[in-house]
Amino acid sequence: MSSASGPTDFPRPDLLPERLAEWISGEIVAGRFPPGERLVEHALSKRCNVSRVPLREALRIVAAQGLLILEPHRGAVVTPLSESELRELFDLRMAIEGFAAASAARQQPAAAFAALRRMNADLDELIQAEDYERYYALAAEFHDALVAAAQNGLLVETYNRVKIRFRRYQAVLANIPHLPPRSVAEHTRILAAMEAGDADGARALVEAHIRDLVDAYGQSDAGRRFFDQAS
Amino acid sequence: MSSASGPTDFPRPDLLPERLAEWISGEIVAGRFPPGERLVEHALSKRCNVSRVPLREALRIVAAQGLLILEPHRGAVVTPLSESELRELFDLRMAIEGFAAASAARQQPAAAFAALRRMNADLDELIQAEDYERYYALAAEFHDALVAAAQNGLLVETYNRVKIRFRRYQAVLANIPHLPPRSVAEHTRILAAMEAGDADGARALVEAHIRDLVDAYGQSDAGRRFFDQAS
DNA sequence: AATTTAATATTGTTAGACAATTAGTCAATT
């Protein structure tokens, strides 16, 4: 009877605010702390067997990630989801991943290109096997590796910030099984452009690739339902 | 004798960790907390007339901005400056401002374009008047407005994070008086491309514009000195 | 001089307290 979605317990103290923040962040991304929920310090600190001091620091960390809003004298509220934020997140993915592809096309990092090729081959196999769960996990890694290929730590850091916020929408919208085959073909073209040193072409292809993701989300059932209720 | 660069006092309590963070952040950007300096909690809290609790939260905020590194059991250390970070910051500016220009070229926000044109005209006048101080202030606003023209709050937020870290290098490297006239001409071309709806052209021009800034920094005396000592 | 040992300082956390602010309750008034 008790539903399977009740909040998880905080694993175990080796008590750092960082660990608390990771846990809180995870609960929010997974939707167990739903949008709009207030996190009350005393209750949370008791549940985690910590005092309010490190918990408050943890809340600061999570707020800096954009998952919480700290209102004066009102405490921490889980940031709401919105179609506009999702649009902006996709925009940022275009800016970051597009720039990364162009940058990599200029730098020609051989090892990174090889890794990307291998990943894309594995993605193709996962489609044949219809193993969509692992497909989406590896697809995320492919995009990570694309950003990493630009060899810019700050760009990676920025991308990670976007990713954390983006994952909340993935959790709500689930994945779209029709998309993968097309994605692999697009990855192939992106890689070809990068290896050919065509920075502008690679960027355009990456932006188009992400635009395809946007469309797929918008056309999926979950996506339409979410977008409708939000408006 | 006593140099003019001794740390300033914390203005006045209306004590929020946010105020403390703003102050600390300002001291770091201005170089009064120099790179590598350790911020000791007890001493700082006494100087600001606050307890360690809100101070520690302030340190978390500043650390999230990338200006401090919190090492376990060793406390807060002011993030060092490096040529590599500066390069990465310029890269991010290219990615963000370039994307913003392309995005604005597609959206055609009339008000934003008008504001940009006005600013650029004012910049031209400030050159004639050889008022470089105000020139650099307004030039920064021009770039802010360019990013804002993309109408994406997250992009602005991301840009602001880059700006905070970038300002530390501006404080060290000072400004380059030879650059401005060329910049105004480049702004004009960027605006023309945006208003013509030429997204790719606008982005290319913005990237080239920022690359010019990079070169100017590298060729300035202060820049060479900084880069030499760093390597 | 180099290494080990002891003393000191600093961080990380806890507990309990309190003022300031907000949220919730319930009666009085319109």
Added chain:
DNA sequence: AATTGACTAATTGTCTAACAATATTAAATT
């Protein structure tokens, strides 16, 4: 009945004081 208003409870924000764990520094020893 609904709205207002005062009262109460709950929550945040801050402080002090303390302590264990870890780092840093100084002294002592080899």
